Amino acid sequence: MTPAARYAxxxxxxxxxxxxxxxxxxxxxxxxxxxxxGSKDRAAVRDIVFDSLxxxxxxxxxxxxxxxxxxxxxxxxxxxLSPEDIFNGAGYGPAPLxxxxxxxxxxxxxxxxxxxxxxxxxxxVFKSDLGEDAQATAAALRDxxxxxxxxxxxxTTPEAAxxxxxxxxxxxxxxxxxxxxxxxxxxxxxxAGSNAYxxxxxxxxxxxxxxxxxxxxxxxxxxxxxxxxxxxxxxxAMAAQQxxxxxxxxxxxxxxxxxxxxxxxxxxxxxxxxSAMPAKAEYDLVLVDAPCSGSGAWRRNPEGKWRLDADGLDxxxxxxxxxxxxxxxxxxxxxxxxxxxxSLLPRENSEVVNGFxxxxxxxxLQISRSFALNQPGDGFFCxxxxxxx
Numbered sequence: 307m308t309p310a311a312r313y314a315x316x317x318x319x320x321x322x323x324x325x326x327x328x329x330x331x332x333x334x335x336x337x338x339x340x341x342x343x344g345s346k347d348r349a350a351v352r353d354i355v356f357d358s359l360x361x362x363x364x365x366x367x368x369x370x371x372x373x374x375x376x377x378x379x380x381x382x383x384x385x386x387l388s389p390e391d392i393f394n395g396a397g398y399g400p401a402p403l404x405x406x407x408x409x410x411x412x413x414x415x416x417x418x419x420x421x422x423x424x425x426x427x428x429x430x431v432f433k434s435d436l437g438e439d440a441q442a443t444a445a446a447l448r449d450x451x452x453x454x455x456x457x458x459x460x461x462t463t464p465e466a467a468x469x470x471x472x473x474x475x476x477x478x479x480x481x482x483x484x485x486x487x488x489x490x491x492x493x494x495x496x497x498a499g500s501n502a503y504x505x506x507x508x509x510x511x512x513x514x515x516x517x518x519x520x521x522x523x524x525x526x527x528x529x530x531x532x533x534x535x536x537x538x539x540x541x542x543a544m545a546a547q548q549x550x551x552x553x554x555x556x557x558x559x560x561x562x563x564x565x566x567x568x569x570x571x572x573x574x575x576x577x578x579x580x581s582a583m584p585a586k587a588e589y590d591l592v593l594v595d596a597p598c599s600g601s602g603a604w605r606r607n608p609e610g611k612w613r614l615d616a617d618g619l620d621x622x623x624x625x626x627x628x629x630x631x632x633x634x635x636x637x638x639x640x641x642x643x644x645x646x647x648x649s650l651l652p653r654e655n656s657e658v659v660n661g662f663x664x665x666x667x668x669x670x671l672q673i674s675r676s677f678a679l680n681q682p683g684d685g686f687f688c689x690x691x692x693x694x695x
Contacts, residue, residue: 307347310392310399313378315340316354317400320374329355329609349495354381359608360423360448367421370410375400379411423448427616435651439678443650446679451605453494454683456511456539457486458573460546464488470502481682484520486546487513506572511539512603513683518646521675521688522591524548531556531589533633538566538577540595540646545575554589556580585632590641594633596626598647598654602677602685619653626658634666637693643669646688650679655687668694 307315315336322332333355337348358365358377365380366372378400382392389411393400403411422429422444432440455478457467468478468488477492488508490497502508519540524530528551532541535555545553555577557563563579570577599619600610630645637643645662647654656674663669674689 307343307350308397308399309350309387310394310397312347312350312354313382313392314398314400315343315351316358316381317374317378319351319355320358320377322374323355323359323609324374329359354378356608357381357450359612360450360605362608362612363423364421364448367417367419368411368414369407370414370417371407379407383411424611425614428611428614431616431619431651431653435653443679443685447601447604447608447611449605451512451603451684453490453497454481454511454513454516455488455490455497455508456516456543456546457488458507458509458542458546459486460549461505461574462507467502467507470507471497471500474500474502476500476502481513484513484517484682486520486543487511487516487682489513504572506574509539509542509569509573511543512686514602514677514681514686515539515648515684516543517677517682518686518688519543519547521673521690522593522644523642524551524591526550528552528590529588529638530554531584531592531633531636533584533592533594533636534558534596534629535566536562536595538563538569540593541566541577542569542573542575544593545570545573545577549575552578554578554580554584556582556584558583583632584636587636587638589636590638591644592633592636592641593644593646594630595646596629596654596658598622598626598649599651600648601650602648602679602687605679605684623653623658626654627661630658630662631666634662634669634693639693639695641693642672643691643693644688645691646686648684648686650676650685652676656689659689659691663691670694 319332323329358381365377368383369376369379382389393403395402424444457464476496478488478490481487481489524547530551530553532555535541535557541555604611669691672690672692677686679685
């Protein structure tokens with residue numbers, strides 16, 4: 307595919323997104339309909355689409371043109387490509403620029419208006435929750451997230467894993483403060499097919515997510531429950547950190563939990579997958595990786611910031627309060643309850659924890675930490691509370 311043809315495909319997908327269709331579904335459907343497109347073409351189209359979703363408002367403002375075409379035009383301008391070279395109708399590319407589009411681009415370039423790549427209502431939420439950090443945080447969400455790996459220290463060392471990856475031309479570097487993390491700096495798309503990944507020596511996992519697990523005081527023989535385990539990334543991180551702990555995992559969606567069985571086998575981890583919601587006090591540590599806005603990971607899933615609305619955020623806060631209360635019933639006296647989210651917003655983090663502590667006098671806060679973007683990875687929050695004897 308020519309660069310122009312890739313932009314034409316991205317415009318089709320962006321128009322579908324603006325009509326309410328999920329981006330991943332649109333990309334998958336496009337790939338099935340266009341089997342001639344090679345892996346590099348699919349990756350390039352995906353990059354244009356996701357870069358555009360991270361910068362939806364600002365790319366539209368760069369071009370002054372609406373709909374998917376205008377957003378793709380903005381992407382083209384931001385990438386310092388000549389719109390005339392891409393939007394010329396040649397080689398299955400987008401239709402040539404019209405005179406009114408050229409005028410709109412010129413007017414947009416002359417404008418000095420500042421644009422935030424958040425819905426208007428979220429701009430106000432960011433200002434309320436993040437204060438003077440709101441603008442910088444919103445700007446940081448425009449960038450592509452790094453690709454981080456967690457080294458399975460039950461099988462290998464970070465140094466050995468880095469050497470193994472380098473033999474397959476995957477360059478990595480350590481992440482400061484997170485001893486299990488390697489950041490991929492060259493050829494990230496080769497990771498999934500690498501021997502290190504296939505043998506369970508490394509897993510894809512953000513550095514901040516790994517740092518959250520390192521906050522937990524894992525002990526030999528400890529009974530641990532990952533209460534909202536999802537695909538089990540943190541479950542496997544805990545298993546690697548303390549192989550002699552007795553780990554169980556549960557998620558309200560059994561389909562999300564199902565892949566953990568195969569992942570655990572590849573990692574050499576022993577995990578008990580629960581089919582029913584646990585409700586008895588039988589665990590020394592319960593980790594609640596709660597459903598949240600995902601704002602700390604919007605660089606990876608930019609669709610989330612455009613699909614969330616105010617009612618949805620309110621509903622998430624209520625759900626977080628309910629989930630934390632239910633999970634607390636599974637902790638034995640003297641045990642620990644850890645609450646985490648990949649959200650940047652205090653209303654989903656410290657405010658939920660404070661509300662819980664106010665209504666559960668048998669728990670006491672031990673430590674809490676908010677991970678800002680790039681310190682060391684996605685935005686995360688974790689609070690650890692102890693149940694009194």
